[in-house]
Amino acid sequence: MRLIRKWLKAGVMEEGRWFETEEGTPQGAVISPILANLYLHYVLDLWVNQWRKKEATGDVIIVRYADDAVLGFQHENEAKRFLEQLQERVGKFGLELHAEKTRLIEFGRYATERRSKRGEGKPETFNFLGFTHICGTSRKTGRFTVGRQTIGKRMAAKLKDIKAKLRQRMHEAIGDTVGWLQSVVRGYFQYHAIPGNAKRLTAFRDEVLRLWLRVLRRRSQRSRWTWARFIKLLGTSIPEVRILHPYCDVRFDAKHIQGRNRVRQ
Helix, strand or coil: CHHHHHHHCCCEEECCEEECCCCCCCCCCCHHHHHHHHHHHHHHHHHHHHHHHHCCCCCEEEEEECCEEEEEECCHHHHHHHHHHHHHHHHCCCCCCCCCCCCCCCCCCCHHHHHHHCCCCCCCCEEECCEEEEEEECCCCCCEEEEEEECHHHHHHHHHHHHHHHHHCCCCCHHHHHHHHHHHHHHHHHHHCCCCCHHHHHHHHHHHHHHHHHHHHHCCCCCCCCHHHHHHHCHHHCCCCCCCCCCHHHHHHHHCHHHHHHHHC
């Protein structure tokens, strides 16, 4: 408790200046997700488990990371009833649901077919942990699959940050910039290089190269950097797009006995 109190009073640093935290946990502080996990374990996780056993007749799943969560329900009426009770539940603990992020959508294996019969458009998408989740089909099997792509706004913000830092490094040695860009792109791929996201990763890498070329051309009024020369000499130094993570079911089968049994059968 003493350490928690110290963290809550630690404040935040922004652009080299210290600001006092008057209420809640400091934004971006290590203590924030830790306390969120502890608090929501009792407020949400345990309660959802009890609700699933007592109230639900169909499947109910929950995936939570800190204060972000996605819940899935087999039956629409149970999803609506749960949302009403969830609002009451979190209100008892001084919390409230995010008005813009909290919504009910039809998503899953039969969503496209059902919406088509009703004359509605494609199933809605949702954002979670940096990815937009989409109802899709596998190219190999033609079966339903959850497509995941980097959120467009997140990628645009990252590219804007890279652009600003490249301009700051405009007159630094090219070798130093190469090392920095390699670490940035490699780090970005380590998180976002998931199956189905290759197009977004390719677009990200291509835009990084274009931003870098523009900065190199601005270094001199007599620049000799053409796109072909740039790609030949420097383009290959940036990591290529390569999927680094397995599909979700592969990871599940590797870690859970139920999954391994399902594969054997």
